[in-house]
Amino acid sequence: xxxxxxxxxxxxxxxxxxxxxxxxxxxxxxxxxxxxxxxxxxxxxxxxxxxxxxxxxxxxxxxxxxxxxxxxxxxxxxx
Numbered sequence: 001x002x003x004x005x006x007x008x009x010x011x012x013x014x015x016x017x018x019x020x021x022x023x024x025x026x027x028x029x030x031x032x033x034x035x036x037x038x039x040x041x042x043x044x045x046x047x048x049x050x051x052x053x054x055x056x057x058x059x060x061x062x063x064x065x066x067x068x069x070x071x072x073x074x075x076x077x078x079x
Contacts, residue, residue: 001023002020002035005017006038006040006041009041009044010040010043014049016041017053020053021053024053
């Protein structure tokens with residue numbers, strides 16, 4: 001879904017939003033650092049839809065980060 005979204009974005013086709021939302025909703029998809037720099041999204045990077053997806057990804061990554069830090073703390077407390 002991510003690659004389909006990239007192609008639509010490169011073509012300036014708004015369907016990229018639909019496919020990108022599917023990609024980010026799939027469990028385990030979190031290629032955030034690449035997503036933020038992916039040149040295929042350059043033509044849509046300043047759109048409100050893309051900015052909203054970035055906001056959602058920022059929020060999601062903060063949750064991942066909090067979960068990871070909590071897991072590290074639990075592990076450290078045992079040893």
